[in-house]
Amino acid sequence: xxxxxxxxxxxxxxxxxxxxxxxxxxxxxxxxxxxxxxxxxxxxxxxxxxxxxxxxxxxxxxxxxxxxxxxxxxxxxxxxxxxxxxxxxxxxxxxxxxxxxxxxxxxxxxxxxxxxxxxxxxxxxxxxxxxxxxxxxxxxxxxxxxxxxxxxxxxxxxxxxxxxxxxxxxxxxxxxxxxxxxxxxxxxxxxxxxxxxxxxxxxx
Numbered sequence: 138x139x140x141x142x143x144x145x146x147x148x149x150x151x152x153x154x155x156x157x158x159x160x161x162x163x164x165x166x167x168x169x170x171x172x173x174x175x176x177x178x179x180x181x182x183x184x185x186x187x188x189x190x191x192x193x194x195x196x197x198x199x200x201x202x203x204x205x206x207x208x209x210x211x212x213x214x215x216x217x218x219x220x221x222x223x224x225x226x227x228x229x230x231x232x233x234x235x236x237x238x239x240x241x242x243x244x245x246x247x248x249x250x251x252x253x254x255x256x257x258x259x260x261x262x263x264x265x266x267x268x269x270x271x272x273x274x275x276x277x278x279x280x281x282x283x284x285x286x287x288x289x290x291x292x293x294x295x296x297x298x299x300x301x302x303x304x305x306x307x308x309x310x311x312x313x314x315x316x317x318x319x320x321x322x323x324x325x326x327x328x329x330x331x332x333x334x335x336x337x338x339x340x341x
Contacts (some may be wrong), residue, residue, distance in 0.1 A: 147214050150220030158221055163197050169193065170323055172285065173198050176254065177324050179315055180205065180336060181281050185249040189275075191239050192256035196222030203229040203254070210244050212237035246278045252285040258294045261292035265301070269308045281328040282309065288323050298323045 143145065150170045163169040189289055193199045199222050204210055209232045219236045226232040237244075239256070251272055255267060273318035278292050284305055284313050286298030306313070309327045317324040332340070 151171045155217060158217075159195055161181065168321065169197075173201060175317065175322075175324060176252070176283060176285050177201055177205070179283055179317065179324055179328070179329060180250065181314060181326065181337065182249070187246065187248050187277075188250035188252065189244055189248045189255070191237070192254060193222045193234065194218055194255075196225030196234075198252075198254065199232060199234075200225050200229065203232050206250070207231060209233070210235070210245075212239070212242075214238055220245050240271060243271040243275070246275065247280075248275055248278045249277045251276060251280070251282045253282065253305075255286055257284065257286055257298070257305070258291055258296045262304065265304055266308060273310060278330065279330040281314070281326055282311075283324070283326050283332075285322060285324040288318065288321060295308065 140188075178256045185204070188202060188206045188210070190199055190202060190209065190211045191213075193213050195218060196211070199211045202211075203226055208278075209229075209235045211222055211226075211232060213222065213234075213236065216236055219234055223234045226234065235244075240260070253268070254255065260268065274283065281341045284302060286301050288298040290297055302325055305325065311329045313333050314325075314326045314328050314331065330337070
């Protein structure tokens with residue numbers, strides 16, 4: 138089973154969240170909590186003026202990102218996921234949560250951080266390239282792109298995290314600042330600013 142059309146993908150996620158408000162158990166599983174910690178630790182800057190998180194799910198990572206951003210836009214294809222995220226970040230006035238279908242839709246303005254987490258498998262190659270184009274057009278001069286994905290096979294989908302990141306590395310027109318992988322996940326950070334975290338802080 139492979140959902141290649143936008144309508145089928147939307148239905149897939151609507152069905153998931155209709156049956157369970159935490160279909161991947163991201164609230165409580167140590168794997169998921171550790172992945173969020175790794176993702177946050179990989180961010181090159183301590184704080185960001187404006188960030189974009191597509192595929193926000195039920196908002197667990199969104200709530201943590203909110204503390205690191207002046208403004209955060211979080212989106213999801215699923216109406217139920219959007220409602221869950223809005224509930225999760227109800228006390229965060231700096232977060233705007235919207236239903237949005239990528240890559241046809243993309244927020245306007247510049248971003249200092251774009252997070253591509255756990256969504257690449259569900260995009261065919263033209264859609265993935267469209268997202269990369271959006272990133273190139275909207276990322277600020279020294280902004281960062283963080284991608285994190287599951288490396289193992291996903292039932293019903295033809296790609297895993299290694300496939301997604303290999304494609305991203307082939308099209309992302311900026312250096313890789315850091316790369317992490319283990320048996321479960323792969324994480325990459327791209328940014329035009331190649332200074333180390335230490336050098337960024339000492340030169341500020």
